Amino acid sequence: MTIRTYAPAAAGAIMCLSAFLIGAQARAMPATDSAAQLGGDNLQTAGLALPKTPHPIAELSPVATWRLGKTADWVAVTEDAVWVASTGPFAVHRIDPRTNKLTASVRIPGEACAGLVAAFGALWVPICGQPAALAKIDLASQRLATVLGVGPAAEEGGIAASDDSLWLVVDKKGSLARIDPQTGSIRQTVHIPAGSYNPKFVDGAVWVTRAEGAEATAVDATSGKVIASAKTGPQPRFLAAGGGAMWTLNQGDGTLTRIDLSTRGATVTIPLGTPGHGGDVGFGGGAIWTSMPKVPLSAVSATSAKLLCQWVGPGGDSLGLGHDAIWLTDYHGGTVTRFRMADALQRCTHGTQSGH
Secondary structure, three states, rough: OOOOOOOOOOOOHHHHHHHHHHHHHHHOOHHHOOOOOOOOOOOOEOOOOOOOOEHHHOOOOOEEEOOOOOEEEEEEEEOOOOOEEEEEEEEEEEEEEEEEEEEEEOOOEEEEEOOOOOOOEEEEEEOOOOEEEEEEOOOOOOEEEEOOOOOOOOEEEEEEEEEOOOEEEOOOOEEEEEEEEOOOOOEEEEEEEOOOEEEEEEEEEEEEEEEEOEEEEEEEEEOOEEEEEEEEOOOOEEEEEOEEEEEEEEEOOOOEEEEOOOOOOEEEEEEOOOOOOOOOOEEEOOEEEEEEEEEEEEEEEOOOEEEEEEEEEOOOOOOOEEEOOEEEEEEEOEEEEEEEHHHHHHHHHHHHHHHO
16 A cells, blocks of 8 residues: 655654664564574575464544444555545545544545555556546546546555556556556556566655565666565565665565565564555554554564564554554454554553563
C-alpha cells in the first residue's frame, strides 16, 4: 500500500520520543543480537524473540473512529486529508485531520482492491472486476473525474507515482505499466518477474515485490530499465520506504525484510510472527509500523531493525501514517481509527523500560 507521511509542527515531539525509544532499545539489546548490515543479496534472518508481553490494542486511546461501510481498507494520507476505501458502499472517504470530520464520500464503480496513491492532483484507486479499472478522484472537487480502462492484475496489489508517471502491474505475467497521468495512456511497459504486484517509488526507482516469490525488483523510473533485484522473505506483499531502506512485509512467514537503498541489497529479515493474507506497512516517527488482523500494530526501529513492541487484539489490516497519527482500519468492522503516534511511542518505550 502506498502511504505518504507528512510532518506537521508537532512532529518534533514525536521525533524526540522515537529517538529515545530507539536508543533505549539499542542499549537493552546485547551487541551480539544486533542485525548485521550485509551487502548485496546476502540476507540474514535476525535471531530475535518476539516480545514476551505484547500490548493490548485497547490500551491505545482513540482520538476518533469512523464507520465507513461493511469493510474498510486502503489508506492514503495527503497534506490536508486522509482517504480510506470501503465496500458496502463501494467508495472512498475523505477525513479532515484538522477537524476530525468526514468531509466527503465518493462512490466508485467497484471494489477498491489495491493500495491507493495521491499524486498529480488526484487520488488513484485501483478497482478489481471484469474488466479491472483505475478510478481518478479529483482532490480539489472531491469528485470522480474519470475511470481508466486499465486496472490491477490482482487483489492486494498497489499503485505508485514517480515524478512524471503512475506505475501499475496490469497482469500476472509481470507487465508493469507506466501510465501518463494526464492522458491515462500507457507510455511504457516494463517486464518484471511474474507474480509481482505491489510497486513503491523512492529515490528515482520503482520497487515491486513479488508476492508469488521471494524478491523485490527495482526499475529505474526514468529509463524504465530493471536495475536491481533483492531477496526477501517468502511472499513479500506490501512495502514502505524509510530510514534509508525499503521494507517489505512478507506474508509467507510473517517477517519484515530491510533492503538498503544505497546498495539495493537486502540486509536483514525480522520475525514478526504475523503470517497470512492482508496487512500493511508504513514509516513514521522513526519506526516501521505493520498491521495484520489480530496483531493490528507492530513497531520496528528503522535504525536498529529491532522489533520494539506489538499490540494484539481485534481490528487491523491497513494503516496510514501522518498528521502525528496512526490511522488504523478494522477491515471487518468497517471502521478507521485515529491514534496518537506519540501515545504509541510512549507506551512502547514504557514496555521496553519494564523489560517487555
